[in-house]
Amino acid sequence: MKREFTRRELLKVSAQGAAAAGLARVAGGLSSPGPRPAEASTQDDPAGWIDSVVRDFVLYSPQNSLQNAAKEKAWADPLVGFSRGDDPLYLAYKDHVGPFHWTPLEIFQLTFPELSVTPDQLAIISWILPQTEATKADHRKETAYPSERWVRSRIFGEEFNNELRRHVADRLLKADFPAIAPALSPLWKMKESERYGFASTWSERHAAYAAGLGTFGLCDGLITPKGKAMRCGSVIARIQVPATPRPYEDHHAYCLFFSRGTCGKCMSRCPAGALTKAGHDKLACEKYMRQVTVDYASSHFGLKGYGCGLCQTNVPCESKIPA
Numbered sequence: 296m297k298r299e300f301t302r303r304e305l306l307k308v309s310a311q312g313a314a315a316a317g318l319a320r321v322a323g324g325l326s327s328p329g330p331r332p333a334e335a336s337t338q339d340d341p342a343g344w345i346d347s348v349v350r351d352f353v354l355y356s357p358q359n360s361l362q363n364a365a366k367e368k369a370w371a372d373p374l375v376g377f378s379r380g381d382d383p384l385y386l387a388y389k390d391h392v393g394p395f396h397w398t399p400l401e402i403f404q405l406t407f408p409e410l411s412v413t414p415d416q417l418a419i420i421s422w423i424l425p426q427t428e429a430t431k432a433d434h435r436k437e438t439a440y441p442s443e444r445w446v447r448s449r450i451f452g453e454e455f456n457n458e459l460r461r462h463v464a465d466r467l468l469k470a471d472f473p474a475i476a477p478a479l480s481p482l483w484k485m486k487e488s489e490r491y492g493f494a495s496t497w498s499e500r501h502a503a504y505a506a507g508l509g510t511f512g513l514c515d516g517l518i519t520p521k522g523k524a525m526r527c528g529s530v531i532a533r534i535q536v537p538a539t540p541r542p543y544e545d546h547h548a549y550c551l552f553f554s555r556g557t558c559g560k561c562m563s564r565c566p567a568g569a570l571t572k573a574g575h576d577k578l579a580c581e582k583y584m585r586q587v588t589v590d591y592a593s594s595h596f597g598l599k600g601y602g603c604g605l606c607q608t609n610v611p612c613e614s615k616i617p618a
């Protein structure tokens with residue numbers, strides 16, 4: 296019988312990861328980019344260098360765009376965090392998500408079979424791309440269907456997130472650090488998951504959790520210091536970077552429902568009945584997004600794509616850690 300991934304195990308591996316962690320580096324940012332800062336050195340401060348590579352692209356690239364008439368940015372200032380390839384959480388995810396979920400070492404070796412590497416030589420760079428204030432303000436008003444800005448961020452913002460994945464991996468490769476964005480690997484797949492119905496071979500949110508960037512809410516979204524209205528991404532590289540300490544021991548620490556027995560606001564925001572006290576019904580959520588919001592985005596905005604995320608706005612965890 297399949298072994299359950301217990302809360303006790305998550306607590307244990309979280310504490311182990313935090314104990315092994317070195318420098319804290321969760322980068323926030325100013326709302327105005329200002330002049331472009333000089334990049335840190337890859338030798339003296341590799342974490343600072345990677346941090347500036349991510350932030351620079353988000354803040355200055357014209358591809359960070361909703362592609363609307365006003366050419367508004369899709370994403371606000373990012374957060375960046377790091378985890379290590381030998382973090383025990385990645386083995387624990389195989390029990391939690393499914394045995395098909397890659398460890399950093401597995402996907403790195405599949406990508407670079409000619410390289411010799413051990414888990415402790417790998418770093419996982421994770422980032423959070425927060426929704427802008429304008430997108431959140433629009434989306435808060437909606438009760439059944441997505442706002443246009445939200446759909447644009449889901450389509451064009453995710454295209455930018457893919458560009459960011461390519462850009463970070465490319466900058467690392469050019470600096471002689473082999474790197475791979477697991478979500479862009481041709482080997483990336485959706486699989487059946489005993490616990491979730493379906494899940495992918497690499498979870499960006501689980502990598503972000505490992506990198507100290509947030510904990511899970513009742514709706515499965517990751518609640519970060521900039522809230523749950525965001526998307527995230529990651530790149531794995533053979534580079535020595537200290538892990539970002541995890542300022543939590545419980546994977547639900549930031550959710551009011553789990554930490555205080557209150558809230559549950561995301562349940563009433565869900566138009567598909569996919570959120571209950573039992574958690575997130577991924578199949579009902581996916582059905583709503585694919586069957587309802589696709590038609591809505593096409594008929595109302597002339598956009599080819601989908602998106603919902605009503606559970607991510609007008610809730611206490613929308614833009615901050617509420618607990």
Ligand code: SF4
Pocket residue numbers: 511512513514549550551552553557558559560561562610611612617
């Ligand atoms: S809305 Fe409330 S219950 Fe839902 S994830 Fe956020 S804090 Fe948790």
Ligand code: SF4
Pocket residue numbers: 514564565566567568569570575579580581583584603604605606607
């Ligand atoms: S994304 Fe939409 S359908 Fe899915 S859980 Fe959130 S509110 Fe419900």
